[in-house]
Amino acid sequence: MDNLNIGRHISGQFNEDLERVINHVMQMGGLVQKQVTDSLQAVSEADEDLAKQVLANDYQINNFEVSIDDECTRIIAKRQPAAGDLRLILAIIKTIADLERIGDEAEKIAEVATESFSKSQQDLLNSLENLGNRVASFLQATLDCFTRMDAEAAIEAHKMDSKIDKEYEALMRQLMTYMMEDPRSIPQVMSVIWSARALERIGDRCQNICEYIIYFVKGKVVRHTSPEDM
Template sequence: MSEHTSKQFDVELESIRTHVMEMGGLVEQQITRAIEGLVEGDQNLIERVIEDDHRVNALEMALDELCTQVIAKRQPAAIDLRLISAVLKAITDLERIGDEAKKIAKMAKAIHGGALAVPRVQLSHMAEMAIAEVRNALDAFARMDTDAADAVVRADKQIDAEFKGVMRQVITFMMEDPRTISGGIDIIFVAKALERIGDHAKNMAQYVYYMARGEDVRHNKTPKA
């Protein structure tokens, strides 16, 4: 590869990284707005999350096309090929995180649009944990930092525990007051969406090991040291 071609390739890889971060930032914004809409009952904010989902989808398709072009044109090897492969996986997880944010917005719309009795369960802490996990996974991905990636994997267990706690609270409300059953189911769907966001962030963190070391740790209980 000539020096000129090598520089062009570096520019293309940097463009890919920049677009991944842009997509990640948009997805993080979607989650934040969906939760704000749920907490505050802001219908305009809720509708904006639902309408902006197409932007996440468009970024995924653009990145997919960009990665495919780079593979075809440059035929990258070793770490560069692992980077592009990991990006293709990561943008799928980011798109699915966007879908979960959209689900939360739709649940918020149902909760605030009807006359349902809704259990008074706090989801803000779980939401903060999920948003932090996405942000930290993106940071680990950008820096190919396996230590930071390991911290994200560990943090996901805390979100899983938080989800179980929310489930227990909601079920208790529903047993004590059957009028809260419909609203309680909506709250469970929101909590499950946050738990799934954590799962997708964990996936992204695990791709860091593949990029940095060529290790696929997705089905291991813990990454190799």
């Protein structure tokens, strides 16, 4: 967290505020990560209890979002941060919105694990595994970048999304073929498709968070910028 230059602030109180809010974001990030890996495990092991636990835990993520957002607003109002400090707070406000929605996507995946699949259809769910692993790694990398506020690492991590998109498209083609060959399977395959879509969306949201980190460190908006220009 060297990039935060926390030492340089004249106001010790401001440092404490910043450190506290960053700690809360990390706690929230850890919880979101657990929700995503638990939902994937629930699907791959057809573990309905674990899936229900994921659904029951989502409110904690929502609470984190509301309280951190409130914390950030109060810091801006009280400490009137400028330049880098303000960019950091704004980056945090945006990050927690994306984290909260990653939590919602985990819920969608968990819901699929509460549906009943025949043994042969369980293979279908297993087809999510590669995509799931890739997305979980991206989320891990993104949270690491956030913890270290490392823009270079965020630029690298950002590129992981294009592989996720390719894997997602390949899986989608495979699932469409499956539906055409066995139309009775359509409702189940559609559930798998929604899970795959949720995973793809998590990738997009990790990419957003990487962009906020780059914005904070470099002071430059890189949304809507091609990977090369970045």
